[in-house]
Amino acid sequence: MSIFEYNGSALVAMVGxxxxxxxxxxxxxxxxxxxATDFQRIHKIHDRLFIGLSGLATDxxxxxxxxxxxxxxxxxxxxxxxxxxxxxxxxxxxxxEKRFGPYFCQPVIAGLSDDDKPxxxxxxxxxxxxxxxxxxxxxxxxxxxxxxCEAMFKxxxxxxxxFETLSQALLASVDRDCLSGWGGHIYIVTPTEVKExxxxxxxx
Amino acid sequence: xxxxxxxxxxxxxxxxxxxxxVHSILVHKSNEDKIMVLxxxxxxAASGEPGDRVQFTEYIQKNVALYQFRNGIPxxxxxxxxxxxxxxxxxxxxxxxxxxxxxxGYDKEIGPSLYYIxxxxxxxxxxxxxxxxxxxxxxxxxxxxxxxxxxVEEAIDLVDKCILEIRSRLVVAPPNFVIKIVDKDGAREYxxxxxxxxxxx
Numbered sequence: 001m002s003i004f005e006y007n008g009s010a011l012v013a014m015v016g017x018x019x020x021x022x023x024x025x026x027x028x029x030x031x032x033x034x035x036a037t038d039f040q041r042i043h044k045i046h047d048r049l050f051i052g053l054s055g056l057a058t059d060x061x062x063x064x065x066x067x068x069x070x071x072x073x074x075x076x077x078x079x080x081x082x083x084x085x086x087x088x089x090x091x092x093x094x095x096x097e098k099r100f101g102p103y104f105c106q107p108v109i110a111g112l113s114d115d116d117k118p119x120x121x122x123x124x125x126x127x128x129x130x131x132x133x134x135x136x137x138x139x140x141x142x143x144x145x146x147x148x149c150e151a152m153f154k155x156x157x158x159x160x161x162x163f164e165t166l167s168q169a170l171l172a173s174v175d176r177d178c179l180s181g182w183g184g185h186i187y188i189v190t191p192t193e194v195k196e197x198x199x200x201x202x203x204x
Numbered sequence: 205x206x207x208x209x210x211x212x213x214x215x216x217x218x219x220x221x222x223x224x225x226v227h228s229i230l231v232h233k234s235n236e237d238k239i240m241v242l243x244x245x246x247x248x249a250a251s252g253e254p255g256d257r258v259q260f261t262e263y264i265q266k267n268v269a270l271y272q273f274r275n276g277i278p279x280x281x282x283x284x285x286x287x288x289x290x291x292x293x294x295x296x297x298x299x300x301x302x303x304x305x306x307x308x309g310y311d312k313e314i315g316p317s318l319y320y321i322x323x324x325x326x327x328x329x330x331x332x333x334x335x336x337x338x339x340x341x342x343x344x345x346x347x348x349x350x351x352x353x354x355x356v357e358e359a360i361d362l363v364d365k366c367i368l369e370i371r372s373r374l375v376v377a378p379p380n381f382v383i384k385i386v387d388k389d390g391a392r393e394y395x396x397x398x399x400x401x402x403x404x405x
Binding site: 007028030033035036039056057058061062101 | 289293296297320322324325326327328330333339340343
């Protein structure tokens with residue numbers, strides 16, 4: 001089993017009309033055994049920027065701590081929050097630093113730019129950025145997520161429709177992957193508010 | 205074949221560990237205490253490579269004590285767990301410790317808590333957790349019988365059910381177990397469950 005599949009994960013972010021949504025599964029496993037069903041994979045960097053970290057849980061936790069540290073320093077120096085594009089470059093740089101001994105993570109970054117335009121991107125484990133205009137996926141259920149999102153995605157969805165679409169795509173995909181699932185966590189972010197919901201799917 | 209498991213009740217946390225020190229096919233001793241009292245209100249149950257287990261848990265214990273000496277107040281359970289994870293994570297890509305840790309503690313404002321810390325430094329706060337081959341049986345028993353707000357008696361009953369499962373279903377089951385509890389009155393040994401009386405040495 002690959003080291004990326006040790007803990008199991010599913011992450012997806014999708015763009016809507018002046019909003020975005022980012023969702024993850026909730027399972028923390030050790031290969032075939034499930035340890036917890038309430039694992040937090042998506043973290044808030046600031047009110048308009050979220051990062052989800054899939055892959056090896058220990059590296060996801062270390063990377064999150066390093067990123068929070070860097071962002072807090074940035075906030076102290078610049079007296080403002082980091083733009084999503086800047087943050088994506090920071091993530092990419094941190095990952096490439098460990099090019100020959102990498103973090104076994106695949107991050108998904110989602111944020112709202114200054115002009116309220118949604119921004120999503122993913123990188124591989126050594127920091128190769130992949131910007132997308134519609135959706136990005138990561139984790140053991142990644143292949144299924146690509147299919148489900150491609151089928152269900154429509155451009156310029158309102159937050160309510162985006163929430164429905166992303167929830168259905170996530171739950172359908174994790175049901176085909178034994179290493180991810182046990183419900184879902186979804187954040188819908190608009191310029192005015194952040195809504196956080198827990199999804200109940202097949203609890204297996 | 206090492207078995208470590210634990211659970212959290214309404215105002216206490218219990219951890220249980222087997223007490224066999226094994227080297228290949230030989231049982232060196234069967235009264236080895238694998239649950240260290242970290243400070244007055246914390247317990248660390250550790251399983252894994254024997255040398256690493258003792259060295260690492262003692263290192264954590266001494267650093268937790270140092271913090272209390274320097275700052276005049278004890279660490280919270282969450283802080284101690286995060287410190288432990290940090291040490292494991294730092295060592296992971298140099299000289300990894302092969303130790304799995306279940307850290308149980310009681311904090312005055314927060315109440316009891318249990319932290320699952322993998323040998324590769326995965327940290328998660330849990331209601332019930334287990335390591336080793338025994339985890340297959342313990343987690344299943346606890347999933348079936350555990351509910352939040354159990355009394356100490358109900359929890360010890362569940363612990364005994366888990367031990368019975370391990371003894372009857374695990375091929376090289378450890379014969380003896382130690383149970384330790386932490387609550388508002390502190391961390392202490394609760395009981396031993398012996399099916400083979402160990403020698404006096």
